[in-house]
Amino acid sequence: MTAPAPQNGVLKPRLSTADVVAITVSSVTPASSVFVIAPFAIQQAGSGAFLSFVLAAVLALMFAWCYGELGRAHRSAGGEYVYAKRVFGGMAGYATFLMVLAMLLFIPPVLATGASTYLNVALGTQFDSQVVALVVVAASYLLGILNIKLNAWVTGICLLLEVAALLVIVALGFGNAQQPASVLLHPQIVTDGVLGVAPMALVLGAVGTALFSYNGFGGAVLMAEDMKDGGQGVPRAVLWSLLLVVAIELLPLTALLIGAPSLEEMIASPDPIGYLLSSHGNETLSRLVAAGIFLSVFNAIIAIVIQIGRVIFSSGRDELWMPALNRAFTRIHPRWESPWLATLFLAIPSALLSFSSNLAEMTSFTVLLIVLVYLIIALCGLFSRVLRRDVEHSFHMPLWPLPALLAVIGAGYLLLNLGLEASSHDLLTILGLLAVSVILYGTYGKLSPAFQKL
Template sequence: MAGLDTSGAVKQTGADISREAAESANELGKIGYKQELGRRLKVWHVVCLAMADASPAMAVLLLTGGVFAVGGTFGVGAMLILSVVVLLIALCLGELASVHPSTGGSYSMVRSVLPEPLAWITLFNFVTQGVVIPASLMLGIVIFLKDLFPGLAVSNELVALVLLCVSGAIAMTRVEVGASVNIVILCIQIVVVGLVVVAAFVSPQQNPIDVVFNPVRLEGGVLVPVTLAVAFSTLAPAFNVLNGYDATCGFVEELVGGARDIGRAVVTAAIVASLLIALPLFAGVVAAPDLVSFLSAEAPIVLAVEHALGPWASTAVNIGVIAALFNGALTLQMYFARGIYASARDGLWPPFLGKRLAEINKFQSPGWGVVALVIPAAALIFMSSLDWLIIFAGTMIATVYFFVGLAALWSRILQKDAVRPFRMPFWPLPPLIVVGFTGYALLTQTSDFLIGALVLAAVAVACWALSKLWRDGKSSSGI
């Protein structure tokens, strides 16, 4: 039985948790999978893992540079708009994950509803992020490390490679170890983004109303008003900043409450991520001493904080960013490795490869899935085209959410009898808005990103067709 504390609140015993874990394992069996990953995480664990993936300090202090480069100070407006869209996406994710509580995250949700070619496109856009983003984060760490230690003479690529391997090694251990490391680093991040908000209060330089309603961008060294076309083109890159809350769905097979609690976890993560990213971003622009120098800086928010709080803030920010970048890479490797594991379990890959990728190691983690991410990420560290891939990550994220919205819309139509432990309110408005918003964001991208998206989709469909050579049309999910 559950015990009571002195306040009368119910406390869970080990037996309660074991019973809930067993019930969640039964839910997994109903959709055709065996319970192999250990169920040891509670809702707050999963939310913290998602916050580590969202990585507020990384998002605010580093990733926003690309958004400001495209849309100028409209980066703030884009983030405010995106905060609303993110909540709608979270509602779609929560319902789909409760119907199909697989560790494959967005890929598994889409695969459970939409045709397989679309699931493959989702998978490729989903997993490629787990290769590109960690590589870029590790290179970012080196920049801030050398700012802290100017005498560090080791090459950037070598340091980044070592850090990538260290994070990969942690990602292969028990999920609680990675969660514990992430929670500690997340606390450091919250302190750092708090400094950005303090900077705006201590030394406000820009009119908050103008920041939101009269955005400007840098063009030829001169500030010009943001046009509607530029504003729309800013939305997809902004997805790369306010992202990561969906990682909750990647740990659903390790969540004690399973399908019952996943909706609550993903909505909570989306709300917290929006607050921890949008508010400091807004504050950072308000604290900007000069918009020309701010928008031309590699790390605009860092410049604003240093100007407002002095040199000591630079050291604090550097430490926070290093922690955030490592934190984000670690969680991404944990999350996307589970997506690879799920796709291998579904039989998508050639048998000699899929057998390894579907294995669980002695720590009950998808170790080979982590290896499958680390090897190409290590190669990317030495590529000069990584900057383009980082910005393109926003397009990949928008593509994934486009298909998630479609799946959430069609799920209620095609799977009318499915049990839905979490039901989104106001259906079908959330998925319709998500599909419309992400679809428009994708269509308004520049030609190089559109071509990149089409090439990735073509490769995914080609791999789906090729997979017919080794697949017998059956899978553990029944598709």
């Protein structure tokens, strides 16, 4: 007997909590976060990057509790925009949706562009970084439309390989300890070629970058409808994902700083990981590690593409678009059982962003979007129980409302500082997204029965 064809608008529940954790942690891609994102934190705060990552982990736990409570109470593949709509209304839902959409659009090319260096190291080639990023992003979108259970296995296996690459850094760093542990708690930075004390303001300023490296743990909520338990395990999936991500990233970062032959040279280096590998390893080891890192980034983008597909699928089901697009986005592939058109929606614009020439600018704008979305989640976590008493909140974050309040304060502080440092182009882009959200809600949103009932 042949299996029944997948029903459009309905995701088939196939995932266990462990499967969701595997996909979620892979989407965070701890290895590429350490190799691609952490160097920005080291450039910002020197050895204070360690404290930045610790503070970001504490703040991320507050967000994780918010995600866990919201994900259990408002189970939906739409995630953040659904929570904002249900707690604060349709206008907030549309604005959050566009912010999340922009964030998901930028993350794949940012990661792919940063990873091209490691492909060239692994192969001993000089491929153009933009071409490599384009190929990686395009291939990730094509693989992302396959059966999610298959992708859970693929991402899980690749995750083990990237952890193995990070263990090499851990072994080299701690096995060749050159710096005292005090450098972790007494931040140092290079200023005008001289190593000196790093101000706490620099450490706090790098917390946003550290949050970017952890970002994605909340993506577990996007697979609530794919879970065999009906989404009951969402809080566990979010918290386990964050715990694993922090452990996998913080340990090699610590080893990196402790194992630096010269802290001054490492902080000044544009490639601190390469500096450690060349100091304590050999060319073969460097190539193997670089190959592992490149594979991890590829793996991460596949996992992120899966999440993108769920968000777009949900937006079509909630009729956020014109009727033709809504029908297309809710179409489930008969063989792969995935929302394939929804998954491919951002493929072309995301691939084209690979040709952006400034990785630092793309990263800073993405961090701004991430912190803005975190602020929205924190506000939803703070007010959901109060404003939506009709919804059962079966998972309660500890000591509510304190974690949500701390999350609001932390995200607000970071957003204020990032906003003051942001370029006028970035700020105008965000204002443009808000303006578009007003237009969309004033047209399709108010006419959408599905969105109004959401």
